[in-house]
Amino acid sequence: MRIEILCTGDEILTGKTINTNYSHIAQRLGEAGLEVVHGTTVGDDRVSLLAAFRQAAKRADAVIVNGGLGPTIDDLSQEVAAEAAGAALVLHEPWLARMEAFYERRGRVMPANNRKQAMLPEGAEFIDNPIGTACGFAVTIEGARFYFTPGVPREMRRMLEEQVMPRLLASAGLPGVARLKRFHSFGIGESRADEMLAGIEAMAPPGTVKLGFQAHYPELETKLAARGADTAELDRILAPLEAEVRRRLGNFILAEDRDSLESVVLGALSGRGGSLAVAETFTGGSIAARLLQVDGAETLFLRGVVSRDPAQLAASVGLAPDAAAAPAMAEALRRASGASHALAVLVTMDGDGTEAGGSISIGLADPAGALLREARLVGGREWVRLGAAELGLDCLRRHLAGLPVDERLDFERR
Template identity: 75%
Template sequence: MRIEILCTGDEILTGKTVNTNYGHIARRLVEVDLGVHWGTTVGDDRPALLTAFRQAAARAEVVIVNGGLGPTVDDLSQEVAAEAAGVPLVLHEPWLARMEAFYAKRNRPMPPNNRKQAMLPDGAEFIDNPIGTACGFAVTIDGARFYFTPGVPREMRRMLDEQIIPRLLAKEGRARVTRLKRFHSFGIGESRADDMLAGIEAMAPANAVKLGFQAHYPQLETKLAARAADTAGLEAILAPMEAEVRRRLGNFIVAEDDQTLEGVVLEALGSGTLAVAETLTGGGIAARLVQGPGAETRFRRGVVARDLAQLGAACGVAVAVITPEAAAQVAAGLRESSGASHALAVLVALEEGNDAGGRICLGVADATGTVSREARLIGNRDWVRLGAAELGLDVLRRRLLGLPVEERVDFERR
């Protein structure tokens, strides 16, 4: 089935707003093995929209249109869809009632403009939007099925997952229940992860699970996109595969699904508290920890200085050279002065030369003593900074979970 994505709106066309919706729709289609064949962007322009609809209909069987369902005069999707389908616009009474109820609940009168959002091409298939005033709909234009979705990202995402992808899978006579299982790892590159997971798709029935990767340095996201006839079947397929991914990627998995590494660290702390000392990462580690739930009580103190002596002074210790021992000393000093149960120190020495890399010394102090580790990352300053923050949080995670703190990561050079 050839599927196209058609994004509308002047803000998107002119680059004023970054079009994140396109990438999201495309990735979701690829994840459920539907794929995407073509992308088009046009402005809020009647002739351009009409041409775009007709040309897409000639190339594809399915077109997902995003945007242009708002209440203002430059929102043209319904009108142009009706024109292209050769039908009039008609009022969709149930949606008008829903919008009126939506406003009534908020004790506001519905602006008259919103009525426009309930005008759909005659004979269109209604597609629910449980969280906004722009309903979706589907019509057939020149033999291709067009699905119209709102431009607001969270409304579009929900409609895509709950309403449109199931319809497309049903259209193909395929399993209708899908799930995307995600693992976040640190320390292995995409090609090594691919090797480590070789043959894993064969654990499931043919085409039931698709393995994919997305690298967001320093993390790698490993995705299992599964589908089955029902939820029980989905569970039965995914459970052993998830266990196998965990076994093969092992300690490198730092989080799963919506978890974050920093969230896992805060949770592993339990009733403990944490203090962090940083140099080049300059608050980057603290910034990640301090936002998580429970951070108010668990994240006790963060200290930042670019100068090592300054950092030591702020932690009550005298250190002069960046070494694993100095990192352990700073962590121990900070633990003492802050009264936290755990302290992490991440010291970075940038190497001479243009974007050469950096040497990273990590120390963790807790009630049982200190551990330290050293790593060298090659790359520019930003690369080293991001890698050092990740290494720091990962060393802490490993210490808290009783895993070996030293395990070579792919980005390291010795």
């Protein structure tokens, strides 16, 4: 089945908004084994839209249209869909009632122009939007099936997963359930991970699971994209593969699925009633910033100190400027802040440009004592900065999980 993604709207066409909806839709379809063959972008313009619909109908078997379902005059998707399908626009009473109830719950009267959002081409298949006023719908235009989705990313994503993808998988003759299992790791490069996971796909029935990688330094994402008849079958197919990925990538796996290194670290601290303080040089406060983005982090993250100068960090925890070794720093910070755990990440840079290197000292303190992890990364300032922040957080994760903190990373230079 050949699929086209057709994005509409002046904001997207003129580049004012970066088209992240396109990449989300294309990525999710690809992960489910569906093939996107063409992408189109057009503005809020009747003539362009109609031409784009007609061309897409010639090229593709299925078309996902994104945007143009809003209440304003420049939202033209329903109208142009009706014209292209040779159908009249008719009121979808149940959706009008849903919208009126939606407004009523908020104590407001529905503006008259929202009524437009309940006008669908006659004979269209209604597609629910449980979280917004733009319902979706599907119509057939010149032999191709068109699925209309809202431009608001949150609404589009939910409608895609729950409504559009099951329909596409069914009409592609593919089993009805797809799942993407993700592992996040640090310390293994993409090509080595590929070697380490050789033969994984063959553990599943042919054609059901696809292994893929996405490197975003310093992390690597390993994906198992699976299809099955139902959730139970997916569980059965994936369980042994997931166990094997965990076994082979081992301690390098930081987190799975929606979890992140930060959320895993904070979860482990929270689970034992702990708390954290962090001192960092050179990493630009990025360790604190990453941790504080996690929901609920503020109650666990007691204090962060950032400076280029280890003497400043030392002074802030009452140490002499020359007593600034990472474990001593971590221990002093732990005592000063009252946190159960403290992390100090100190970096000394040398070299220039893409050959700039950093010698990293990580100190980690808890009630039982303090430890040191040293490492060297080379590849420019930003490379060292990202790697040092990741390494500091990963040492803490490993320490909290009772894993060795000194396993060698692929990125490390000796």
